[in-house]
Amino acid sequence: MTQHSTGTSITFDRATKTYPGAAAPALDALDLEVEAGELVCLVGPSGGGKTTALQLVNRLVDLTSGDIRIGDRSITDQSAIELRRTIGYAIQQSGLFPHYTVADNIATVPVILGWNKERIRARTAELLELVGLSPVETWLPRYPAQLSGGQQQRVGIARALAADPPVMLMDEPFGALDPITRVAVQDEFLAIHRAVAKTTLFVTHDIDEAIKMADRIAILKPGGKLAQFGTPAEVLSNPADDFVAEFLGAERGLKRLALTTVGEIVTGSSDRVGAGAETAGWPDVEATMTLREALSVVSAAQAEGAIVHAGGSRLGEVSLHDLIAPPTAGEDREGVRA
Amino acid sequence: MDVVFGAFPFMIDNVGLLLTKTGDHLVISLIPLLAAIVVGVPIGIWLGHAHRGEFLAVSVTNIGRALPSLALIAILIGFVGIGMLNAMIALFLLAFPPILSYAFQAVNSIDRDLTRAARGMGMSHGQVLLKVELPLGLPMIIAGIRTSAVLTVSSATIATIAGSGGLGDVILNQVAYGMEGVVAGAIWVAVLAILVDQAFALLLRVSAPAGVKRLQSTSVA
Numbered sequence: 435m436t437q438h439s440t441g442t443s444i445t446f447d448r449a450t451k452t453y454p455g456a457a458a459p460a461l462d463a464l465d466l467e468v469e470a471g472e473l474v475c476l477v478g479p480s481g482g483g484k485t486t487a488l489q490l491v492n493r494l495v496d497l498t499s500g501d502i503r504i505g506d507r508s509i510t511d512q513s514a515i516e517l518r519r520t521i522g523y524a525i526q527q528s529g530l531f532p533h534y535t536v537a538d539n540i541a542t543v544p545v546i547l548g549w550n551k552e553r554i555r556a557r558t559a560e561l562l563e564l565v566g567l568s569p570v571e572t573w574l575p576r577y578p579a580q581l582s583g584g585q586q587q588r589v590g591i592a593r594a595l596a597a598d599p600p601v602m603l604m605d606e607p608f609g610a611l612d613p614i615t616r617v618a619v620q621d622e623f624l625a626i627h628r629a630v631a632k633t634t635l636f637v638t639h640d641i642d643e644a645i646k647m648a649d650r651i652a653i654l655k656p657g658g659k660l661a662q663f664g665t666p667a668e669v670l671s672n673p674a675d676d677f678v679a680e681f682l683g684a685e686r687g688l689k690r691l692a693l694t695t696v697g698e699i700v701t702g703s704s705d706r707v708g709a710g711a712e713t714a715g716w717p718d719v720e721a722t723m724t725l726r727e728a729l730s731v732v733s734a735a736q737a738e739g740a741i742v743h744a745g746g747s748r749l750g751e752v753s754l755h756d757l758i759a760p761p762t763a764g765e766d767r768e769g770v771r772a
Numbered sequence: 773m774d775v776v777f778g779a780f781p782f783m784i785d786n787v788g789l790l791l792t793k794t795g796d797h798l799v800i801s802l803i804p805l806l807a808a809i810v811v812g813v814p815i816g817i818w819l820g821h822a823h824r825g826e827f828l829a830v831s832v833t834n835i836g837r838a839l840p841s842l843a844l845i846a847i848l849i850g851f852v853g854i855g856m857l858n859a860m861i862a863l864f865l866l867a868f869p870p871i872l873s874y875a876f877q878a879v880n881s882i883d884r885d886l887t888r889a890a891r892g893m894g895m896s897h898g899q900v901l902l903k904v905e906l907p908l909g910l911p912m913i914i915a916g917i918r919t920s921a922v923l924t925v926s927s928a929t930i931a932t933i934a935g936s937g938g939l940g941d942v943i944l945n946q947v948a949y950g951m952e953g954v955v956a957g958a959i960w961v962a963v964l965a966i967l968v969d970q971a972f973a974l975l976l977r978v979s980a981p982a983g984v985k986r987l988q989s990t991s992v993a
Contacts, residue, residue, distance in 0.1 A: 492892055519894030529889030533907050533981030543893050577983030593893075603892075 441471040441633035442600040444491060448500035451486050451658070460486045461658035463500065471631040475644035475651050479681070483658030484637045488603050491635065492521045504601055519543055522602035522632065526609040528590035530578040536562070536589050537574040543597040561592035564629075566622055584615035591623060595630065602634040608643070620646060641682060645670070645689055653678050667693055688726050691757070696728045697721030699760045700742045700750045713751055716741050721749055729757045778952035779959060786953070790942070790960055797938035797964070801928040804860045805921055808867035813913060816875025820909070821901055829876040836869025841927050845934045859931030859938075866927055867920035874916020878909030910979045918972035926965045939964075 446466040452459040461483035468474045476484040489495040491502055493514040502509045509517055530539050538545075540558045549557075559570045565588040567573045578586055587607060594602055607623075608616045624647060627634060638644055644651045645666045653669065655661040655677050662674035670690035673679035682689065696719055717735040719728045721744035732740050732754060739753040783790060819825035844862045852858050882905055890900045932940030942949055942957035949957070 489892075494888065494892055515894050515896055517894075518892055521892075523889065523892035525885060525889055525892070527885055529885045531886060531890075531904060531983075533983045535983070542890075542895075546894060546899065579983060 441631050442505040443470045443503075444468040444601060444633055444635065445503040446487070446500070447503065449487070449490055449497060449502050450499045451483070451490060451495060452498045459483075459498070459658050461490070461654075464654075464658070464660055466652055466660065466663060468633055468635060470633055472649045473627055473634040473636060473647060475636045475638055475648035476654060477638055477641055477644045477651060477681075478654035478661070479639070479656060481656045482654035484639075484654050485605055486658065487654070488605055488635055488637050491601075491603055492518045492523060519547060519597065520599050520601070522594035522597075522599040524590045524594040524602070524604045524607045526606045528578070528586040528607075530586055530589060530593070532578050534577075535574065536567075536576050536578075536581070539578070539589060540593045540596050542593060547597060557596060558592075561595055562589075564595070564626060565589070565592045567592075582615070583611050584619055587611060587619050588622070591626070595626075595632070600633060602632045604634060604636045606637055606639065609638070609640075616643075623647070642689065645692065653681060655681075666690075688729075691725035691729060691760070692727075694725050694760055695721065696723050696725060696740070696742050696752055697744060697749070699725070699756055700752055713739065713741060716751065718743055719752075720744065725757050725760060728752065732757065775951045775955055779956035782949070782952040782956040783960070786949075786956070790939070790956070793937065793939045793942055793957075794960065794964065796936075797925070797928050797940075797961070800856060800859055800931050800936055800938050801863060801921075801924040804863035805867050805917075805924045807860075807864050808871050808920060809917060812868050812871035813875045813917075816872045816916075817879050817901070817906070817909070817913075820876045820879025820881075821897070821905060823880055825876070826880065829873045833869045833873040836866065839865065841866055842930055842933070845930065849934060854935040856931075856934075856936040858934040859928070859936035862934070863924045863928060863931070867924045870919040870923070871916045874919070875909075875913045878912035878916070879905045881912075882908050907981045908984065910981070911976055911984075914972060914976050914979050918969065918976065921972055922965050922969045925968050926961065929961055 444466075445468070446464045448463045448465060449461060450459050450463050451461040460481075464483075464487060466474075466487075476487055478484050486495055490497055491504075491509065493509060497510075504521075531542070534542070537558050540561055541554045544554045544557060558574065562568060562570045562573055567585065567588055573585075573589075578589070581589065590607065594604070608619055611619060620643065636644075636647060638647075648666060650663060650665050651669050652663045653661045661681075662669055662678045664672075667690065669678065670682060670686050670693070673682060673686070679686070700721060715735070716737045716739050717731050719731050719740040719742055721742055723731075728740055732738075737754075739751055739756070741751050742749040816829065819829060841862055844865060845858060848858045848862055852861065879901075886904060886908075887900055890904045895903065928938050929940040929943060931938055932944050939957050939961050943954050943961070946954050
């Protein structure tokens with residue numbers, strides 16, 4: 435990235451949407467503060483209003499009452515069309531124009547904004563590199579129909595980033611991808627997000643995706659009410675109510691373990707190094723594994739713990755008890771939370 | 773079979789007559805077609821863009837399909853009398869429904885995710901229409917015009933009963949031109965309709981936007 439604007443906060447202030455003819459609001463007085471550079475996932479069942487909340491931000495849907503501010507400016511301060519040109523937007527199935535080449539698709543907003551050809555060409559190439567489609571010349575002249583689903587989604591992300599918007603809206607962007615491609619694109623997007631620090635609202639119905647991607651998760655329940663807003667660790671440890679607990683599922687204890695890697699807790703047990711017979715028969719795990727994965731390995735070996743390695747050298751051990759009740763699980767994920 | 777073979781010497785002997793009648797025939801059929809395009813395409817595109825008036829588009833099509841053109845011409849004699857105008861109004865009413873409904877569907881059926889993405893990125897209504905909906909809908913719009921063109925060229929034959937000329941004059945006048953003349957005129961009209969159809973088929977291929985054409989060719993291959 436040669437240059438990029440940093441993110442800007444998004445503030446929902448009692449944002450409410452009632453569709454014409456509907457008795458109850460789709461989104462009911464949502465108060466939510468997404469901090470600059472933060473990635474917030476909106477999750478919830480169908481009818482929870484998560485897509486409505488997203489589309490209120492770029493005014494594809496108009497507010498019934500309340501306000502939404504980007505930075506300290508209300509979204510109603512400028513025309514909807516001007517507003518949208520300052521917001522990156524990526525959707526499921528990528529929404530790429532089939533009659534545009536990859537280059538033209540990415541250049542959509544810059545062309546509207548009237549950038550000159552040279553600047554557009556440089557920016558397009560830069561973005562393709564960023565989303566991992568290189569050599570750039572191979573991809574520029576292709577049409578969406580010639581790309582795989584994962585490649586289309588990467589182009590979709592590049593297109594959303596094209597005009598370097600401070601805010602990104604993503605509406606189930608990876609929903610149509612197969613599980614393997616999905617994980618790869620998630621990882622790439624997280625890396626991009628860390629690099630460019632765009633404030634991102636990310637709608638998904640997949641709680642595992644939210645736990646993996648989000649700095650904080652906003653869980654909406656039917657009727658468009660905010661059930662809980664917090665870091666993945668907070669939400670998993672302390673569900674606000676029965677609805678959240680049920681939505682997180684019976685495996686939420688395990689999901690919480692997926693937030694911490696073995697490497698993060700291994701130091702605490704290093705005093706036991708060389709304890710001898712106790713560790714006989716313990717399986718080997720990599721420091722980069724999550725506790726959940728390590729627990730699976732330990733369970734498969736029917737052992738009482740595991741020996742932790744990093745880059746071929748032995749770091750120490752973790753006991754079964756450390757894996758199940760880690761002292762600091764998820765604490766480092768507090769991230770941008772003040 | 774003799775009559776069919778006899779039709780060819782008739783064509784050679786009466787090239788002048790057939791060409792004149794073909795000229796009339798094309799005027800009678802193409803002017804209503806043009807009028808139907810000028811009126812139907814913009815209305816269809818507008819309704820499709822707004823995703824409104826599906827009922828109107830479908831109703832117009834069904835009524836258009838149900839109307840017997842012969843009856844239409846007969847009824848119109850009561851209103852505008854005999855002559856070219858009568859036939860042209862009838863042919864316009866025949867050509868209009870397919871053009872309207874194809875143009876409507878061409879724009880209305882474009883993936884909503886695409887237009888939502890286009891609007892979400894800050895395209896104005898006009899930009900969504902010009903950059904997304906029209907390029908992608910163009911082949912289907914032309915398909916509607918193609919249907920109507922064949923319809924008007926073939927139906928213009930019966931315009932002769934309203935006294936408006938064209939190749940129908942030859943086909944429906946066995947007394948003057950003999951059975952050979954009737955068959956010659958019929959063959960001539962059939963060939964004319966096929967030529968018109970193929971001309972539009974060519975236009976249809978040319979009009980498909982590049983990425984979409986590739987999609988079709990790869991899915992076939």
